[in-house]
Amino acid sequence: MQFASRVKTITPSSTLQITAKANALKAEGLNVISLGAGEPDFNTPQAIIDAAFRAAESGKTKYTPTAGIPELKMAIVEKLRHDQGLSYHEKNIIITNGAKHALYLIFQALLNPGDEVIIPAPYWVSYPEQVKLAYGVPVIIETSEDHDFKITPKQLEAAIHRRTKAVIINSPSNPTGMIYTEDELRAIGRLCQRHGIIVISDEIYEKLVYHGEHAPSIVEVMPEIKDQTIIVNGFSKSHAMTGWRIGYAAADEALIQAMTKVASHSTSNPASVSQYAALEAYTGSKDSVTVMRQAFEERLDKAYERLSKIPGLRCVKPKGAFYFFVHAKDAAINNGFNSVTEWAQALLEEAHVAVIPGEGFGAPDYIRLSYATSLDQILEALDRIEAFIRKHQK
Structure with a gap:
């Protein structure tokens, strides 16, 4: 079957690929912490869910x-x-x-x-x-x-x-x-x-x-x-x-x-x-937006403090969204890997932490960590990352 030329030029989404791999490992019963997906871990506010339900019930x-x-x-x-x-x-x-x-x-x-x-x-x-x-x-x-x-x-x-x-x-x-x-x-x-x-x-x-x-x-x-x-x-x-x-x-x-x-x-x-x-x-009410933003701000501050102490990693503190964009090339080289992408793959397979390699973002020396998950999970993931780095230190 011959596909259109435009399809051949497209690179699959690295975020979706890593998320799929992490989910597959979870399905095997492994305790995987995913810092990959770009979506809030909060459920949609109940008032919004109720509005959709009313719309469906009323024939919309x-x-x-x-x-x-x-x-x-x-x-x-x-x-x-x-x-x-x-x-x-x-x-x-x-x-x-x-x-x-x-x-x-x-x-x-x-x-x-x-x-x-x-x-x-x-x-x-x-x-x-x-x-x-x-x-x-x-x-x-x-x-x-x-x-x-x-x-x-x-x-x-x-x-x-x-x-x-x-x-x-x-x-x-x-x-x-x-x-x-x-x-x-x-x-x-x-x-x-x-x-x-x-x-x-x-x-x-x-x-x-x-x-x-x-x-x-x-x-x-x-x-x-x-x-x-x-x-x-x-x-x-x-x-x-x-x-x-x-x-x-x-x-x-x-x-x-x-x-x-x-x-x-x-x-x-x-x-x-x-x-x-x-x-x-x-x-409707904007309270849920405020609550979620405040939770992300708390995670940002506490996780950034912990992240800053991990050897081989550096990060400019973000002002918005819910990601850390972390320079990881030094850690990857010191751990004996040829690229940050290889390092991130090993991190997932050995330490069971999913991060997104920066290659898909046009910055191959970096990784993206999402803090759109619970603070306990984020801090545990950062502990695992530090242990992984120290284990592979050359």
Whole structure:
């Protein structure tokens, strides 16, 4: 059987691969601690579950408009106004099957073969693969710890070419947890405005920021580039709704219409009851969001203190999301491994701790550790990692 050429270019998700391996070991009865998956360990708040149940009972189980139900669109418009001071209309919103689907639709609607999308590395694993699926060209900019893994205007300008169509800004970032400041966003926005480049602003971790930090949207900072900016967000991280698969994009009306066309011939519409659950998430109590954020902040502080004491590892303390992005090359070399990926594989098989190698994020010297699990499990995992390092010390 001959497969399409686009499939041959795609690299499988490293996060899903590690999670599958960890689950397989668990099924064998092994005590595996997974610091891999990027989803909250909290259950969806009960009020949201109840709203979905009521929707199903009342017959809201049919097809919905492709771009989503009007009530949820208006709730998103109000959220953008209230939380970020942004002015959008219902026509500027599309509801999607998760934020990942919103990104997929953006690339399918925007890119022609050969169009370039600038992606700062470390990056979320699906960005370059989705660009390639749309026959675009990912242009990777490597960042450094010295600049908190954020691109500089100088780097961005050097990467802009005739075929540059868009740049992705993910703040707070997966996998680093870093946040772009207002000044940094303003400098990036001015460059994009001057060159006519679209900004794709992935804000899925917007609510998960700590110690009084704020993760501003680039549209908040530079309202004048609103028409060339696409905001992507969703409910998975902020409301522990990963399995409900509801995200959204806010953008120029013409782009929303183009994305809707693509969606109409692929998914038809987001799941009906999931949309009503999301409606409750944005119109009901916000207490559960606060409780979850506070729990993550406590884990961040205590786990970072423990992580900082492990020899061979170093990490810039994140300001948002729920990941540590840890430099592990020194540990891997000192333990006799050829790469961090090999080291992480051995860590899983011997110490039964699952971490995500940085190779899939465009940073092969690093690993990503999620603290979206209980503090006891995180600290136990870190103890195992230190014991593994000391056991293999050369």
